[in-house]
Amino acid sequence: MKKIYQPSTGEYIVYNPEFIQSPEELDIYTIQSDLKSSKNTQRGQASFFELNGLPSVFKHYYRGGLVAKVNQDKYLWTGLTNTRVYKEWELLDSMAILKLPVPVPIAARIKRHGLFYSTDLITQRIMNAKPFGEILKTISVDTSVWEILGKLIQTFHRHGIYHADLNANNILMTHENDLYLIDFDKSRMRMKSVTWMNKVIHRLQRSFNKIKSSHPGYHYSPENWQALMRGYHS
Ligand SMILES: Nc1ncnc2c1ncn2[C@@H]1O[C@H](COP(=O)(O)OP(=O)(O)O)[C@@H](O)[C@H]1O
Numbered sequence: 649m650k651k652i653y654q655p656s657t658g659e660y661i662v663y664n665p666e667f668i669q670s671p672e673e674l675d676i677y678t679i680q681s682d683l684k685s686s687k688n689t690q691r692g693q694a695s696f697f698e699l700n701g702l703p704s705v706f707k708h709y710y711r712g713g714l715v716a717k718v719n720q721d722k723y724l725w726t727g728l729t730n731t732r733v734y735k736e737w738e739l740l741d742s743m744a745i746l747k748l749p750v751p752v753p754i755a756a757r758i759k760r761h762g763l764f765y766s767t768d769l770i771t772q773r774i775m776n777a778k779p780f781g782e783i784l785k786t787i788s789v790d791t792s793v794w795e796i797l798g799k800l801i802q803t804f805h806r807h808g809i810y811h812a813d814l815n816a817n818n819i820l821m822t823h824e825n826d827l828y829l830i831d832f833d834k835s836r837m838r839m840k841s842v843t844w845m846n847k848v849i850h851r852l853q854r855s856f857n858k859i860k861s862s863h864p865g866y867h868y869s870p871e872n873w874q875a876l877m878r879g880y881h882s
């Protein structure tokens with residue numbers, strides 16, 4: 649669920665009314681600068697903090713690839729509903745309706761800079777969770793979990809949800825072995841096709857192999873991958 653508040657020309661706050669009653673009190677600039685200056689727990693581009701007592705994750709959108717060298721965080725403006733964050737939010741809402749395990753969006757800020765915009769997203773933090781790819785650096789995970797992970801990816805694919813960057817660290821696992829998928833920038837609902845589904849699966853496999861190549865003793869084996877694929881095809 650989302651509402652839109654426009655604090656000034658060229659600035660939009662998208663917010664989840666379940667968590668935010670007065671968007672005019674939500675000061676994302678202050679949140680962002682506080683996070684930059686504090687020794688906040690940071691993982692990749694994301695920072696953990698509390699929003700009115702609610703464990704949350706703040707993420708600024710950065711460009712990848714070659715463009716990033718000249719333009720770190722500005723995207724071409726073609727309307728609010730076309731922004732990266734707006735699309736990610738809509739996808740997160742659709743997945744929540746399907747009861748898929750993904751983060752709940754809390755707020756987003758979109759700021760125009762002439763022809764461009766920059767953007768941030770705040771989601772609810774999944775507590776007691778770590779990236780799956782990190783967990784395997786220290787412990788091994790039961791075959792049953794690998795199968796459940798495969799089954800989970802199958803469920804996303806069955807609903808036509810294409811994850812644009814499904815790697816080992818965009819899967820979170822909680823203390824109770826519950827699994828979540830995160831980081832849906834550029835992801836979308838897509839006409840189902842084995843071609844993109846296989847690409848997603850191969851990308852994930854490459855990411856496990858890549859970590860393993862630089863971490864001797866990494867708890868990832870061909871048997872683990874077979875278990876994942878068993879779950880995926882079940
Ligand atoms: N909703 C969330 N709950 C808990 N941890 C999260 C959440 N979103 C992100 N993280 C943590 O932050 C890391 C980076 O976030 P992510 O959205 O994957 O951004 P990126 O990979 O682009 O830096 C994740 O690997 C995870 O450890």
Ligand SMILES: [Mg+2]
Pocket residue numbers: 692817818831
């Ligand atoms: Mg990520």
